[in-house]
Amino acid sequence: MAADHPSDAAASIALYRLAHARTGDKGDRSNISVLAYDPADFPHLVEHVTEDAVRALFRHRSPSEVRRYLVPSLHAMNFVLDGVLDGGVNDALNLDTHGKALSFLLLQLEIPLPPRLAGSP
Numbered sequence: 001m002a003a004d005h006p007s008d009a010a011a012s013i014a015l016y017r018l019a020h021a022r023t024g025d026k027g028d029r030s031n032i033s034v035l036a037y038d039p040a041d042f043p044h045l046v047e048h049v050t051e052d053a054v055r056a057l058f059r060h061r062s063p064s065e066v067r068r069y070l071v072p073s074l075h076a077m078n079f080v081l082d083g084v085l086d087g088g089v090n091d092a093l094n095l096d097t098h099g100k101a102l103s104f105l106l107l108q109l110e111i112p113l114p115p116r117l118a119g120s121p
């Protein structure tokens with residue numbers, strides 16, 4: 001649950017409040033890019049939107065591998081998730097085997113408030 005009061009030390013915020021995402025897929029691989037709205041938030045996103053956090057969020061899809069690539073010049077990161085699309089569009093019985101919808105799940109990730117919203121210097 002996203003916090004409404006920045007003074008709360010344990011406050012969190014949904015990733016979609018700080019970034020947007022683009023997704024693509026190829027076979028059984030999903031590729032999700034996360035781009036910070038405000039470049040000042042990028043270091044905070046790097047700290048909290050990690051391979052481990054993404055792996056945990058997608059645990060129900062049982063990714064065989066999660067890799068993160070940073071693109072600081074664009075204030076962005078790219079996640080490559082292998083084994084999350086039930087074999088891909090041509091192999092899966094899943095009605096939505098495209099990776100497009102997975103960015104919406106990632107944007108629901110709760111992370112701590114960034115310093116600028118938490119009242120920290």
